[in-house]
Amino acid sequence: MIEAAILIVFPFAMAFAGVSDLLSMTIQNRVSLILVVSFAVLAPLTGMPWDLYGMHFVAGAAVLAATFALFATGTMGGGDAKLMSATAVWLGWNLGLAEYLLTMSILGGLLTIAILRYRSSHFAVAYTERFEFMRRLARKDVGVPYGIALGLAGLLTFPASPLCLWVINRLAHI
Template identity: 30%
Template sequence: MTGAAPLFSVVLLVPALLYAAYGDWLRRDIPNKLNAAIALTAPLYWWAAGFALWPEIAIIVGLALALFILFTGAFAIGAMGGGDVKMIGALALWMTPMQLPIMLVVMAIAGGILTTVMLIYHRLRKKPEKPEVPYGIAIAIGGLWVVLNEILTIGAVTI
């Protein structure tokens, strides 16, 4: 990430991820407009980062599409909400092929911790229904981890 790219990440993506996590916690819903905004502002980030249409942007779009299709399968079997699937696909548009696996691993770890905490809470309260896990929080943590790590790394290199 060079030039204005970190600025675009902080100004556009970080607030969107925080808003998505907060909204998912409160309402168990990630608005389609928010996911669309995350996806549609990715080209501004690509431009600021200086990515070439071929092969960089083509690879990013292809990976985001593949990830969206993969997680659509999780939605189809009831393992994930539709807003979560859309958010993963939109966020993947902001990740390079090197960043995407890191985001997914951090997301999976955060999601596992979040699910465990929600299950314990549910059992302690003796609630009979299945808990709804606000997985948008885990997705946001994965994205924030990558974005903030990139910004901190750049800051350390330029000092």
């Protein structure tokens, strides 16, 4: 049961956040809240040592502090900041967090370039009539739905996370 919850909650939240940001340019607060609460409940059930458990929350707090500064300057959206922090809680204070941040930065840069190219292309005019989210993406006064990069980076780095490795280890010994 614990294994199933770990393998469902995080990946679903990452996918939901990415799609939600693409379609509505918002990441709902409940996504980040579900991630933090589910980690808080599930991690102790895996036998995670309390000091390591605490360091996962330190990682989330550190990322929240950095992303809050970016939010305050208008560089990042609030939903993005909260999602990054909640993701950091799941990944912990380790190289997996650095891998997530690097992956997210690369994917975010590629996403930004793709959207800027889309905005200056003839596709932006041709497809904006059919889909509201495409109209929003074509607007030059709207930001980039960075939740797509956050969600995809989370999905790519999740297999090396402590909880996912715990599940893999448990399933390997069945």
